[in-house]
Amino acid sequence: MTTYADVERETRNQVGALPFQRLPERGLCVLLxxxxxxxxxxxxxxxxxxxxxxxxxxxxxxxxEAGLIGQVGKRPLGFYLYEKRLKNRDAVLCQVKVFPLEVRKQLKSWPEQDQREDRWFTPAEAAEAVAEAGLAAIIRSAFKGEMRKKG
Structure with missing residues (x-):
């Protein structure tokens, strides 16, 4: 049986940003x-x-990863777990501590621009689009007032 202590010992820590912005035409949006x-x-x-x-x-x-500049919150919104596949094909369990990032602007060019796509979602759409249940829960919790208004 795997205990919480085993998971804690085998988990690698990561940090993540939950980028959001209030867009005039769409209201509050989350960038994935x-x-x-x-x-x-x-x-x-x-x-x-x-x-x-x-x-x-x-x-x-x-x-x-996304060319975002903004104001990052110093207190995490929470954390979630996911399995990361390493270059050697091994998988490690990662615990991601998520910080809010209010986006001021997105630059025209950034280091990983050609390696990824990005898109603005409503909070409800973003929660549906991510595969990790823990991340979806953080998005829903962070923007629960907005999600009630939008349906």
Missing amino acids: ITSRESRRWVIPKGWPMKGRKPYDAAAREAYE
């Missing part, structure tokens, strides 16, 4: 990007960075 390998919808995320606070590392991932 595609993963490089499976092309599923995800949030910008990655490994912690030495010398950076977790929320700053999450904001850096949002810049590298």
Whole structure:
């Protein structure tokens, strides 16, 4: 039987940003990007960075993966688990701590621009589009007032 302590010991930590913006024509929207390998919808995320606070590392991932500049929250919205496939084909369990990122602008070019797609979703659409139930729950929780208004 796997215990919580076993999962904790085997889990690798990551940080992620949940990018959002209030768009005049659509109201509150969430930006998702595609993963490089499976092309599923995800949030910008990655490994912690030495010398950076977790929320700053999450904001850096949002810049590298989606060209986003904005105000990152210092308190996480929560965390979720997912299985990451490594280059050697092994899989590791990752725990992603998710920080809100209010987007001010998206740059015209950024490091991983040609490796991913990005798209703005309503919070309800974003929660449906992601494969990880834990991430969907974070999106629903973060924007629950907005989701009630939109249906």
